Amino acid sequence: MRVPLPIEAKDVPRLDAVLYTHGNSDHVGKYTPSALAEKNAWFYGTFPVVKNLEKLGVPVEQTKTIGIRETFK
Numbered sequence: 001m002r003v004p005l006p007i008e009a010k011d012v013p014r015l016d017a018v019l020y021t022h023g024n025s026d027h028v029g030k031y032t033p034s035a036l037a038e039k040n041a042w043f044y045g046t047f048p049v050v051k052n053l054e055k056l057g058v059p060v061e062q063t064k065t066i067g068i069r070e071t072f073k
Contacts, residue, residue, distance in 0.1 A: 009035035020045040023052050033058045044072070 009032045018041055020028055034057030043053050043063045050063045066072060
């Protein structure tokens, strides 16, 4: 059974950043990253996650690779 989303990515009014802890399909949807990228948000994740986000249409200029156990503000 599919659960309705609380909000569609295209309907998010403003977004500063998205943090992906891992790239499983239940976290990184096929269409959500590119829709959120249109909001000019930054996307943070590990190297494999960032490479996948770029394949899904997130511009490289909006991505930041974060190492395991690395901290950031």
